[in-house]
Amino acid sequence: MxxxxxxxxxxxxxxxxxxVAKTVVDGFISGLHESPDFGFSQEFAEYRQYVPGDDLRHVDWNVYARTDRTYLKRFKGETNxxxxxxxxxxxxxxxxxxxxxxxxxxxxxxxxxxxxxxxxxxxxxxxxxxxxxxxxxxxxxxxxxxxxxxxxxxxxxxxxxxxxxxxxxxxxxxxxxxxxxxxxxxxxxxxxxxxxxxxxxxxxxxxxxxxxxxxxxxxxxxxxxxxxxxxxxxxxxxxxxxxxxxxxxxxxxxxxxxxxxxxxxxxxxxxxxxxxxxxxxxxxxxxxxxxxxxxxx
Amino acid sequence: MGLFSPWFLGGLFAVGLPVWLHLLKRSKEDPQLFPSLMFFEHRETSSVMHRRIDYLLLFLLRAAMLILLALLFAHPFIRQSSAAQRGDRLTVVAVDRSFSMRTKEGSSTRLDLAKEEAQKVLAGVPTGTKAQVVALSGILEAMTQQISDPNELRAAIAAVKEGDSRADFGVLARYLRTLREQADIPLEVHLISDLQKSAQPAGFADLRLDDGTKLVLHPIGKAAPNWSVESVNAPARLYDPKTVRINATIAGFNAPAATRNVSLILNGKTVGSKQVMVDANGRGSVEFVGLEATYGYNKCEIKIDSTDSLAADDRYVFSVERTDPKKVLFIDDGRHPKSQKFFAAALTSDPDSEFSVDVLRPEVAANANYSNYTLAVLSEPSNMPAPLTAALQRYVEQGGGLMVAVGVDSVALSKVPVMDVPIQGTKLATRSGERFWSIGDFDQNHQVLKNLDHMNGVKFYQSVTLGTDKANVLARLSDGSPLVLERRVGEGFVLAYAASFDERQNDLPYKPIYVPFVQDAVKYLGGGGVNQPVNVQVDSAVELRAGVQNQGVSAEVLDPDGNRVLSLEESASAPSAMLTKEGFYDVKTAAGRRLLVATHADRRESDLTVMEPETQELWSSTGGSVDTGKNPAKAGVNADSTPWSLAPYILVLLLLVALAESVIANRYLRSSIHTEETIKA
CATH class of the missing domain: 3.40.50.410 (von Willebrand factor, type A domain)
Known part of the structure; x- marks a missing residue:
């Protein structure tokens, strides 16, 4: 069959x-599809200034130590x-x-x-x-x-x-x-x-x-x-x-x-x-x- | 070119049918599937306008078929020049050789004059023209084929001999119509005859001639006074020569009142003579009492002395057979003596009875000499010795008669002797819920039953049931059981009466009709087999054998001149023989019976009155005129041209087109099926 x-x-x-999907949705597995959302991934995407309400787990504490500013580190999310x-x-x-x-x-x-x-x-x-x-x-x-x-x-x-x-x-x-x-x-x-x-x-x-x-x-x-x-x-x-x-x-x-x-x-x-x-x-x-x-x- | 039925050309409108089939019908019958019609619009008119004829060849063939069919019904024809225009014709010379042509005209007979006239007619026929000579009497005899040899034609006319038959112009007209139809050529017919009025058929329509037949009448002789012996009434068999009576009627045609001497001649010897007064154009009769004939057949003749021109009808021959009173063989076993008593009393109750009764037991009857008996009667047989059955069978087949009373005792037999119909059993009326049966179906016209007044009042208490598959049932009881049956066996007859002769089964013996029943049955059966008339007209037939019986056994017929009438082959197989001459015929049938048959000419030939001139003219004009070929332009329209029908050719063409249409249509059908299968695959 x-x-x-x-x-x-x-x-x-x-x-x-x-x-290749145009829009990356909620993907978990890194692969060929590029997720439209930022998330946990190996490939760095950008930094963004912390705003109240953001998850503190995503704050890049190293940057904070050097610059005394809170930035969130964002990655390209590859997902299924x-x-x-x-x-x-x-x-x-x-x-x-x-x-x-x-x-x-x-x-x-x-x-x-x-x-x-x-x-x-x-x-x-x-x-x-x-x-x-x-x-x-x-x-x-x-x-x-x-x-x-x-x-x-x-x-x-x-x-x-x-x-x-x-x-x-x-x-x-x-x-x-x-x-x-x-x-x-x-x-x-x-x-x-x-x-x-x-x-x-x-x-x-x-x-x-x-x-x-x-x-x-x-x-x-x-x-x-x-x-x-x-x-x-x-x-x-x-x-x-x-x-x-x-x-x-x-x-x-x-x-x-x-x-x-x-x-x-x-x-x-x-x-x-x-x-x-x-x-x-x-x-x-x-x-x-x-x-x-x-x-x- | 023309059309016999032009209205059928209206059938050409049927050509619209294939147009419809090829333009409209086909597209409606084969819809094509399509996913959606949302972008299509209903435009019937424009769609039809764009339709084209599919399968052009098939369409043309179908249209051609309908056109040919319409033409076929219209029956087209082409006029073609006729045989008349080409100058062809057939001359028919018909010479009357009937009995009246024996009339003397001076020193010659009318036939001699007719032959001379025929020779003159032939002399006027152009050389090379086909002609045929026919001789007219009771039948039409072609003396030649359609030939142009004048010598052969003249010889044929010379060979025409006097006959004793009656002329019938209807026979000639019928022959000419057939000839005109078959030969498809104009006829010029010369009828040379005394044109007797009595030779006309009953209806003038029978004299009608087809177009293209020209009739020329050549009258011979004229009406003349004539006396003849018109009829003789004499018994065919006589038992007592002293009491026999012979009546003769003398007629005068176109003749004044006259007295004629009438003689009775027996075997060439005048045994009586009387005078009779014959009225003008009237008749007179004379009677002779007593005829001392010898045993066997006697040649008798009534003759008048006359001086008229037709002497042949002045004598009238007849045959008389003298025999002894006939013996009836009554075969009875004696167990029921009343049967014999009742039967004999009824048979001999008439003092002038020609029958006497001999009674024999069955075992003795087997060795009896049956030639002494005119009839055998089996009274309630219960045991039939084989020799007796064989003797009776032989006796009946040779012309003897047998009467069987199938009483209650006869149930012991399986079949009625000689008649060979099964005996199925007996029935009692009381067991059927009735006191008695009366008579049911009854053949009132049969010779045995005609004097029995339908057997009214006779009560039947018991009957014997017989099979009816081989015999004719003459009478039945009210319950449907056959009472009187008849069967022909060989040349004789067997009559079965499903009761005894006594009063045990019914009260018929106590009724007055019992006497005529017994006497008529005995007379009927004792006539010596099939009652063939021995005094007949010329052109009558005598029966030589019954059906297929006695095939191969020789029969013989000698004409008045002593010549054999039958060939060797005919004598072994011919069922009958035609008697064409006046006089005495010696006949020996295949069964061995000998007859002396007297034949006399039809006395209508004695009336020499000629057809009215108007009738002659009317008859001559029925066939239209025939151009002689000398001036074709004057020929009539009907004779000018002959329509030559094209229908056979159109029919052949139609068949060919139909065949081609089948082949082409089949090819289209196959390709269509193939395409559909391919799409499905």
Missing amino acids: IQRFLDPAVLAGISSLDL TLLTILLDTSKSMKYGSGKMEKLEYAKFLAASLVYLAHLQRDATGIVVFDEDVRNFVPPSSRQGQMMRLMHTIDAAVPGESSRTDFTKPFSHVVDFLRKRSMVVAISDFWEDPETVIKAVGPIRARGSELVLFHVLDPQEIVPKIKGSALYEDLETGARLQVSSSYAQREYKDKMEAHLEGIKTKATSAGIDYFLCDTSKPLDASLRKYLAIRTGRL
Whole structure:
């Protein structure tokens, strides 16, 4: 099963990159992730003048002896990151015009992220959702966690009447996010951008890092229709007669506006947004993502 | 180019069906799944506008199929030049050789004159034109094929001989209609006949000729006074030569009142002569009493002296068989003496009865000489010695009659002797909750039962149940049990009566109808097998063998001239023979019976009245006119051109297109399935 998700060719490319979090949260183990907080660590960060209320244990008494001033010695805190993956399994994710469905692509992406996090000993969890939370594995770095996550990812299938609803799963995540962490949402985001950002906003507000992977089939971005075709909505079952001219012009414009809307609103809300084309190799998407994050750090 | 049924071209609108299938239907039948339609809008009109015809070849084939189908129903045709325009025609010379053509016209008969006229007609036929000679009588005899050899045609006319049959113009018209249909060529028909009115069929429609048939009538002779012996009423068998009565009717056609001498001739010797007054265009009858015929068949004849032109109908032949009073063999074991007493009393109650009864025990009857008996009666048999069964079987198959009274004692047997129907048991009316049964189904028209007044009032207390799978049931009791059954075995008949002859099972012996029941049954069975008439009209048939029996056994028929009628093969297999001449036929059936059958011509031939001129003209005009080829431009429309139907060619084309459509559609279907499987994989 691991072999299925973690294709060696994919993992070979990903292992050479560092997964560097933008925001360091409550980390304890020094490692690759840089904590956003100062704390106990080996690497010095700065001195700060004592103000009443500071913990006296952090006062650098040597400096006080030399200068008779009280300064607090601060270190860069290196810690393990809490990574939570939100995987959308709504019926629309079952679509695929080529050999790979969107859900399959999303599973590979999630598994790759889990594996990378495991290599860095990050506590990882997952939430499988559609219109409700279907499965939830809390973040943990215990032994066997990776296998549990892999089983969970593998078992994720779209339900019979499942439709996407971001409100419930994201509020669920907000409930258990007591620490600042990193949340990765993988979905096709067939929803109004305003609604999406509104649903994920509370996570960002708590100081957690949020990354949106927008998984789309190339046929969804620009449908290629010969003549006319009868389309049936995967989630609602509604049918509509569609002509090629409409798909080539008006639909394309609407889709571009939709993608731009999500991207703009996400960026303005401090959310990372990445569009994943299922026709592109998975490792390329990850590599691009990690390169971007590294560069930002 | 034309159309027989142009309204069917409305079917061309059906071409819209494949258009609909290829433009609309297909897209609605194959919806494509899509994650979300939130960016699509409902624009039906613009969508339809952009639809294109898919599978263009398949569409064209389907449209072609419908067009061809509509054309096929419209039945298109092309006019092509007819045989008349090409100058082709077939001349048919029909010579009447019926009985009336024996009439003398001067020193020649009408047939001689007809043949001369036919030769003249043939002389007028252009060289190279095909012609056919046919002889008309009761049947139509083609004397030649459709040939253009004048010598052969003339020889065929010369070979036409006098006949004794009655002419029927309906037969000729039917033949000409068939010929016109098959030959598809104009006919010019010359009928050379005395055009008797009596030769017309019952309805004028039977004389109708198809278009393209030109009828030219050549009347021979004219109406002339004629007297004939119209009918003779004489018994086929006589037992007492002194009491036999022979009635003859003499008729005059177009003749004044006259007195005629009538002679009765027996075996070539005149045995009686009388005079009869025949009214003008009327009839007179004469009766002869007594006929000292010899034993066996006798050739008899009624003859009148007449000076009319048709002498052949002045005599009327008939056959009479003289036999002794017939003996009835009553086979009885003596256990119920009343049966014999009742039966014999009923049979001999008439002083003039032609039957006498001989009683024999079963064990003695096996060795009896059955040729002395006209009928055998088995009274309530309870034990049938094998030799007796075999003797009775042989006797019946050769034309003898057998009557079996199946009484209560006969239940010991499994089957009714000779008749071979099973005896299933006995029934008592009282055990069925009834005091007695009455008669149920009853064949009132059968010769045995016609004088029994439906057996009203007869009470049946007990019956013997018989199987009915092989026999005809003539009467049943009210509970459905068969009472009287009949079966033909070989040339004879077996009659089974499901009761005894005495009063133990019913009260029939006490009823007056018991006498006619016994007498009619004996007369019916004692007639000597199948009652073949021995005095018949010409063109009647005589039966030589019953069904498939006696196949391979030779039968023989000698005509009045002493010639064999049947070939060697026919004598071994023919079921019957046609009697076509007037006179006496010696017939030996396959079963060995000998008959002397007298045949006389149909007396309607004696009426020499000619068809009315109006009728002749009307008949000639039914076939339309036929161009002789000299002036094709004057030919009628119907004869000008023949519609040449294109339907067979369209049908073949339709089949080919349907085949191509199946192949193409199958190919598209396979590729579609393959694509779906690939996507699923």
